[in-house]
Amino acid sequence: MSDKKQKAFQFVDAHRDEMVSLWEEVVSMESGPHEKQGINKVADRFKEILDKEGAASRLVEFEKAGSMLIAEIGERKAQPGVIFVGHMDTACPAGAIKERPFTIKDGIAYGPGVLDMKGGIVSAIYAIKALKAAGYDSRSLKVLLAGDEEVLHAHSNAPDIFIEEAKGYAAAFNVETGFVDNGIVVGRKGVARIMMEVKGVAAHAGNDPENGRSAILEMAHKIIAVQKLTDWDKGISFNVGVIQGGTTSTAVPDYAKIYIDVRYKNPDDLPDIIKQIEDVASKVYVEGTSATVTFMDGIKPMKTTDGVMQLFEIVKKAYEENGFGTPYAKKVGGGSDSAYTVLAGVPTVCAMGVKGGRNHSPEEYAIVDSLFERAKLMVDCVLKLDTL
Template identity: 45%
Template sequence: MSDTLLDKNKIWQQIDDEKENMLQLWQELVNVDCGSGNKAGVDFIAQKIEAILKTLGFATTQVEFEKAGNTLVGKIGDTSKDFIVLLGHMDTVFKDGTVAERPFKIVDGKAYGPGCLDMKGGIVIMLTALKVLLANNYSKHGIKVILAGDEEVAHYLSNASETILAESKGALAAFNFETGFLDQGVVTRRKGRYEFTMEAYGRGAHVGNDPQSGRSAIIELMHKGLDIEALTDFDKGINFNVGLFEGGTVSNAVPDYAKLTCDTRYTDYALLEEVLPKLQAIAAKQYVPDTKTVLKTVTEFQSMDEVPGTAALLQLVQEAAAECNLPQPTAKAVGGGSDSAYATVAGVPTICALGVQGVRNHTAEEFAVVDTLFSRCKLFATIMLNI
C-alpha cells in the first residue's frame, strides 16, 4: 500500500468522523432565510462561513455591496500560480418566511429545507473537505474560496462576476459545489442567459367616450412578444421566453403602458450576438401608431464553456470517483447558469455541480440525498489529493 493510499484512507475516515458536524452545519446554513433579496440574511451566512474559513487558516475579505449580498473571498497558501478555485453561492431563491414554513429536516435519508440542495449542502462539502485536508497539513496547491451572495439573481446589483473572473485568472482548476445531479452527471457546459425588458408607451383614453384617440401599449407588446418568441431556434441552441407581461390599470381605459420581460438561453455567445440587432429592430418597429418601445438589458449571465484542460480535469474527477468506489461521473451540459461561467471566461478548466445530489431545486419539493453529502466530500478531498 502506498503512502498516498494510506493518507487517503485516513482522510476518508476523518470525513466519516465529521458526519455529525456536517449535518449540524447543514441545518444551521439552511435555517436562515437568505433569498437573494435578503441582504442581511445572506451577509449573516457570509459571516458564519468567513469565521469557519478563518479558523482553518484562510485570509478572508468580503466585497461589500449596498443592495446585494456580499461576496466572500478566502485564500490560503500560494495563490499566485497553480492554485485551485472553489466556487459557490450563499443565497437561495426562497422568500422570507420559508424557513419558518419548512425548516431543515431529514426524512428517510432525504434532506429538505430551502436551499438544502442549492447549495448549502455543497458549501458544507467544501468546508469539511478543507477542514480535513488542512488538518493533515495539505499544502500542495494554494486555494481560493469565492462565494457569491447574489448568484440566483445573476449579480444584477453587484459586480460579483468581475471578482470571480479576476480572482480565477491563473488558476490550475476550478470546482463549483452547485446542485449535484442524481444521474451522476457533473457539469462542464452551461447555457448563457440574457434577460431583457421591452416597455411600450402609448396613449390612454376612455373606452366609452373617446376610444379612437387611445394607443394601446398592450396591443403593441402583444405583437412584439410574438416576434420575440419567433426567434427561438432550438436546433441552433437559442430560445426565448416572454415570461412576464404587465400593463394597463383598468379595463375601461386604453392602456398607455405595458412591459414584457423575457429570458433568453443560448449555448454559445455568438448566437446571442446574432440576435441582439434583431431585438433592437423589433423594439424599433411600430404596430400601433404613435407608440414607442424601449429595450433594456436586465441581466446577462455568460455561458460556461469547455476550455483546454476541461477533459483532463473531468478524467481526474472520474479517477477519484473510482478510487472512492463511487459511480462514474459523466460530463453533462445543462440549461441553468452558474458562476462557473466566469472561471471558464478566465480560461480555467472547471467542473460544476459537485455539490450534494438531489432534485427539484428552486421548488418547495427540493431535496438532497443525505448520503451524498458524505460521498461527495470524500470525492472532492480525493480530487484535491490527486490534482
C-alpha cells in the first residue's frame, strides 16, 4: 500500500464517527424536491466544510430551484482534475424527517435521503479530506452538487452548468445511490417528461349528451396509442403515469391531461420521440376535440463511452485490491447528471455512493459501513489515475 493511500485510509478510519455525525446532520435537513430553503441550507453546510479545506467555492442561485454548489480544491495542474458529482435534493415529501428521523439499527441507516444521496456526498467530501490530509496535490478536486435533480432541473439551467464546469477534466465520480450487488453504473437511459392536453366540449350528461365532445374519451384513445409506441428493441419505453380530467360525473368533460414518462438510450432519439407523441396528438378519434403537446423537462442519457469503460476498469481494480468485492458494469433505466459530464467529454462512473436500497420510498436504507468503504474506494481511484 502506498504511503498516501495508507494515510488517506487511516484518515477515513479515524473520522468514522464524524462522518456519521455529518450524515445525520444533513439527512435531518428537510430538502425535498420543492423545499428550496432546505436544499439551500444543505448547500450552505457543504460549502462551509469545503471552504475550511481551502476550496474556491460558490453557490449558483435560482429563483425557483435549490442552489447549485461548485467548489474546487487545489490549483489547476498540468494533469486535468477530478470531479465529484451529486445532488442535494431528495425525493421525499415535506415532513418526512419528522416521520422517519435518521436512525441506525444493526449497521443499517434509515431516513429520507440517507441513500439518495446524502450519504454519497458525505463519502465524497471525506475522500477529498482524506486525500488532502495525505498530502495529495497531483490534480485539482472539484465538487459539483445540484439542488434540483429529482425534478429533472425543471427550473434551472444546471445541465448547462455541469457541462461547462466539467470540460477538460480527467474523470468524474457520481455518488448516486450505490447498489448492494456491487454494480457500478456505466450507462443510463435518458428521461423525458411530456404533457398532452385535450380540449373537448362540455355538456350536461343527462339533458344534452349528444352535443358534448368528451376530452376523456379522446384521451383514452391517445393513451393506448402512446403506450403502443414503446420499442423494447431500441430501449425506448413510454409510460402514461398521470391522468387528470373532468369535474363531475354528470358532465361531459371538456378537458383532460396526461403526463408521459419516456426512457431512451440515445440522445439523438429525443426529437423523433417528441414527433411520435405529436403525431398521436394530431389524430382525432372524437370529432370536435383537439390536443396539444408540451415538453416539460428531462435528463439526457448517460452514454457508455470508451472512456467510461476505461474508468470502470480503474474502479474495478481498486475495488478488488482493497477487498471490497468484485464490481460489474451496470446499465440502468434511471437518469442522472452523469449524462452531462459524459457529454462534456469526461469519463464518468455513476452509483459510487453508499450502498442500499428502496430509495424514493419510506423504506429507504443504506449500509453504514459502505459510507467508509466508498470514501476509500474514491481515494484509491483518484490515486490510480496518476499511475496510468
